[in-house]
Amino acid sequence: MGSETIGPPLERPSRGKRLLWFSMLAAVWLSVVFSGLWVVWAYENRPGTEANPPQAWPPHSSLVPASDRPTLVFLAHPQCTCTRASIGELAEVLARTPNHPKTYVLFLRPSVVDADWEKTGLWRSAMALPDVTVLRDHDGVEARRFGVETSGQTLLYDAGGRLIFSGGITGSRGHAGDNAGEAALVALLTSGQADRRATSVFGCPLFATGN
Amino acid sequence: MMAALQHALEHAGPAGRRAEELFGQYQLDSHKRTDRLFAGLMGFQWIAGIIFALWVSPLAWYGTTSRTHLHVWAAVFLGGAICIFPVLLALFRAGEASTRYTIAVAQMLMGALLIHLTGGRIETHFHVFGSLAFLAFYRDWRVLIPATVVVALDHLLRGMFWPQSVYGVLVASQWRWLEHAAWVVFEDVILIVSCRRSILELKDTAERTAALEQEVKTRQQAENVASLTAAVGLALTRGTELPAMLQQCAEALVQRLDGGLARIWTADDRGDALELQAGAGACPQLDAQHTRVRIGAFTIGKVAQAREPVLMRAADVIQPVADPSWAEREGLVAFAGYPLLLDSKLVGVLAMFAPHEFAPSALDAMAAVADAVALGIDREHAERELARYTRDLEAAHDTQRQNGEQLATLVDQLRMTQRQAEAATRAKSDFLASMSHELRTPLNAIILYSELLQEEAEDRPQPSSVADLQRIQSAGKHLLELINGILDLSKIEAGKMTLSLESFDVRAMIHELVDTVGPLVRQNGNQLTVHCADDLGTMHADLMKTRQILLNLLSNAIKFTRDGAITVDVARGLAGAQPSIVFAVTDSGVGMTLEQSAKIFDPFSQADVTTTRKYGGTGLGLAIVSRFCLLMGGEISVESFPDRGSCFTVRLPIEVVDAVDEPVTVGTA
Numbered sequence: 001m002g003s004e005t006i007g008p009p010l011e012r013p014s015r016g017k018r019l020l021w022f023s024m025l026a027a028v029w030l031s032v033v034f035s036g037l038w039v040v041w042a043y044e045n046r047p048g049t050e051a052n053p054p055q056a057w058p059p060h061s062s063l064v065p066a067s068d069r070p071t072l073v074f075l076a077h078p079q080c081t082c083t084r085a086s087i088g089e090l091a092e093v094l095a096r097t098p099n100h101p102k103t104y105v106l107f108l109r110p111s112v113v114d115a116d117w118e119k120t121g122l123w124r125s126a127m128a129l130p131d132v133t134v135l136r137d138h139d140g141v142e143a144r145r146f147g148v149e150t151s152g153q154t155l156l157y158d159a160g161g162r163l164i165f166s167g168g169i170t171g172s173r174g175h176a177g178d179n180a181g182e183a184a185l186v187a188l189l190t191s192g193q194a195d196r197r198a199t200s201v202f203g204c205p206l207f208a209t210g211n
Numbered sequence: 212m213m214a215a216l217q218h219a220l221e222h223a224g225p226a227g228r229r230a231e232e233l234f235g236q237y238q239l240d241s242h243k244r245t246d247r248l249f250a251g252l253m254g255f256q257w258i259a260g261i262i263f264a265l266w267v268s269p270l271a272w273y274g275t276t277s278r279t280h281l282h283v284w285a286a287v288f289l290g291g292a293i294c295i296f297p298v299l300l301a302l303f304r305a306g307e308a309s310t311r312y313t314i315a316v317a318q319m320l321m322g323a324l325l326i327h328l329t330g331g332r333i334e335t336h337f338h339v340f341g342s343l344a345f346l347a348f349y350r351d352w353r354v355l356i357p358a359t360v361v362v363a364l365d366h367l368l369r370g371m372f373w374p375q376s377v378y379g380v381l382v383a384s385q386w387r388w389l390e391h392a393a394w395v396v397f398e399d400v401i402l403i404v405s406c407r408r409s410i411l412e413l414k415d416t417a418e419r420t421a422a423l424e425q426e427v428k429t430r431q432q433a434e435n436v437a438s439l440t441a442a443v444g445l446a447l448t449r450g451t452e453l454p455a456m457l458q459q460c461a462e463a464l465v466q467r468l469d470g471g472l473a474r475i476w477t478a479d480d481r482g483d484a485l486e487l488q489a490g491a492g493a494c495p496q497l498d499a500q501h502t503r504v505r506i507g508a509f510t511i512g513k514v515a516q517a518r519e520p521v522l523m524r525a526a527d528v529i530q531p532v533a534d535p536s537w538a539e540r541e542g543l544v545a546f547a548g549y550p551l552l553l554d555s556k557l558v559g560v561l562a563m564f565a566p567h568e569f570a571p572s573a574l575d576a577m578a579a580v581a582d583a584v585a586l587g588i589d590r591e592h593a594e595r596e597l598a599r600y601t602r603d604l605e606a607a608h609d610t611q612r613q614n615g616e617q618l619a620t621l622v623d624q625l626r627m628t629q630r631q632a633e634a635a636t637r638a639k640s641d642f643l644a645s646m647s648h649e650l651r652t653p654l655n656a657i658i659l660y661s662e663l664l665q666e667e668a669e670d671r672p673q674p675s676s677v678a679d680l681q682r683i684q685s686a687g688k689h690l691l692e693l694i695n696g697i698l699d700l701s702k703i704e705a706g707k708m709t710l711s712l713e714s715f716d717v718r719a720m721i722h723e724l725v726d727t728v729g730p731l732v733r734q735n736g737n738q739l740t741v742h743c744a745d746d747l748g749t750m751h752a753d754l755m756k757t758r759q760i761l762l763n764l765l766s767n768a769i770k771f772t773r774d775g776a777i778t779v780d781v782a783r784g785l786a787g788a789q790p791s792i793v794f795a796v797t798d799s800g801v802g803m804t805l806e807q808s809a810k811i812f813d814p815f816s817q818a819d820v821t822t823t824r825k826y827g828g829t830g831l832g833l834a835i836v837s838r839f840c841l842l843m844g845g846e847i848s849v850e851s852f853p854d855r856g857s858c859f860t861v862r863l864p865i866e867v868v869d870a871v872d873e874p875v876t877v878g879t880a
Contacts, residue, residue, distance in 0.1 A: 025296065026309075029296040029313075036285065080272050081267060081271075085331070110274070110275045175331035204271060208276050
């Protein structure tokens, strides 16, 4: 079966035209891709709601602070995937400090959720950390007492009960690696001095009303 | 083999071009293959990113409520956006430089996305280095540049806008992004070295492959030439019909040399035109009048006229066809014409069109084929001539055989006739011998009684009857002489005459003869003179026959000479190389003419019919003399002039050999 072409034969576009077309398509493609990446980068680098923690250990907290060493309070949303990086950084902090602070990891436990809602991989990861007390924070009572709104918020009180650090310990949302919060925390725990005492926190909001 | 490859590499003519072509092809194949590899890899990364996002961060939480995490949407849409363009390019523009550069950019962008999807895990950063290694599959170090630029830009831009996400600090110094990029550049350097080495190996492979191809091609050409030579040789040696032989040669040329058309023309007998004998390949129909081309007409005729090979473009050939553009349509680009010469004699032209330029080996092969075809044509002509000669010879042989058969028949008939003649001769001789015997007996009685009666009559007084009785006696003696002559002659011819050899003194025999004929000499008033040489001596022969020879000669001389002189000369001489005695009897008588001399030794022949009547005689004397001479190995000759006399010369061997068993040739001396 043969084919027949009617009309003048199709001409292959010239090299210049093809380059122009390619350049245009490539520009569109790069624009789309960089726009998408920009959105992702912006999302990851947008910090959560800043905490407003009490400068002294809240007297109504059910948590008992240590009197002979600093006390670290880490508040997390058990379903927040971004907090996985924060748990990892907490482990890094504990690993880099020979004298562990008294550490509490509080996982939000709303009363309206199913049983074991909070028993996630994050819970298990936190349970695996040394010298860490993992607790449920029913309906976020302790989070509110410490003025925390975002998962991954880390607070450090000294042995006297004074707030010496408040912030996140990841560089961006769900992004592992060296960051300013982690570095400050390690410095405070090892030398008692740090160049900063507050950082942005990156994580899911603990309370829907906050968004 | 290695030497051949080295040789081919050193002479980078066609092989060098082929090596470049192969190198380009290898690179293109490598680029296309790697494009397809990345098309698959990007699709895999896209799917893997989605799965990973769904598994690790499917939801973003706000207290007790949740929504699909942005990572999922980013994995689906942003990952798809990153993949779609390079994948399409890899599928539809594989091998293009822009495709692999796009793929390099997309691969690094995909790496950036995956790093974010995995939460910046340090392990995911190895994706960058793995991607660079994958990009090195292109063996084009330039694709590493856009990939490295993307990594650098990623760090640069994020360092500028979100420094904490990159360097962990809010204000990072400028060297940090350079440090990150430097590690990438470090790998780039290693990969660039690797790419260059790989390219060199690829070039080396291309050159070796090209050299090998060239070697194979050369061998193939050599095999084709050998095969062509063999095929042509076979056709020319085994063929019997010239057109069929040349047709096979033309077909072999087209097949073995990958030709488009081959034609063989032969010169006509007069040598002023070419006639098409064979053609193979893409043969267009020649114009009917152009299967015969005059020498000098068209390109074919010019080749014949110049008697030099011609190599030219097919489009420039002037052809005896209705449509000169057929060669272009058939894709034929080259033409070669070779005159078929035999010792500078033109026997034809070999012409060939090809869809490619002729290789030197092909031209050499055609030259060899032209020589072979010329020889083949000459051989066929020679065989044709030989066949014609053979036919003529066979015809002559048949004629000769028929003549031989006729001759044999004639010989048989002749033999039969000879046998019959011999039988008749023997019968005649027997008859004559017996008849002579039977006749002589009564004849002797008649002669004897007539002599008695004559004596009685002379005593009686009746002398009248004496004359009659003398006539009776004379007639009887003549008749007896005749019968004796016939008897001797028949004996000689029948081979029954024998020799009675003995030694005798020649001089004594001569004197005895002279005494015998003395009365007769004086009766005719003649004078007889005898000259005998002093050294005659004796001879060994048949005395009676010798005496009879000389007696006959003397009798004839006396009979035909009146008042003249008769001379007998006897001396030694030679008969050939044999010592002999020469007897010469000369008279001054009536003599003979030349014609008479020629038949004087035939039986019953005398000089003329009047001789017998005038001088008497039987006509057998000289015939018997001649045969006696031959019988004894001698010869007789005569020299005579009318009215001046005759000279009979007899040469007899001194030592006669008895040869009576041998047949005697009857004839004149």
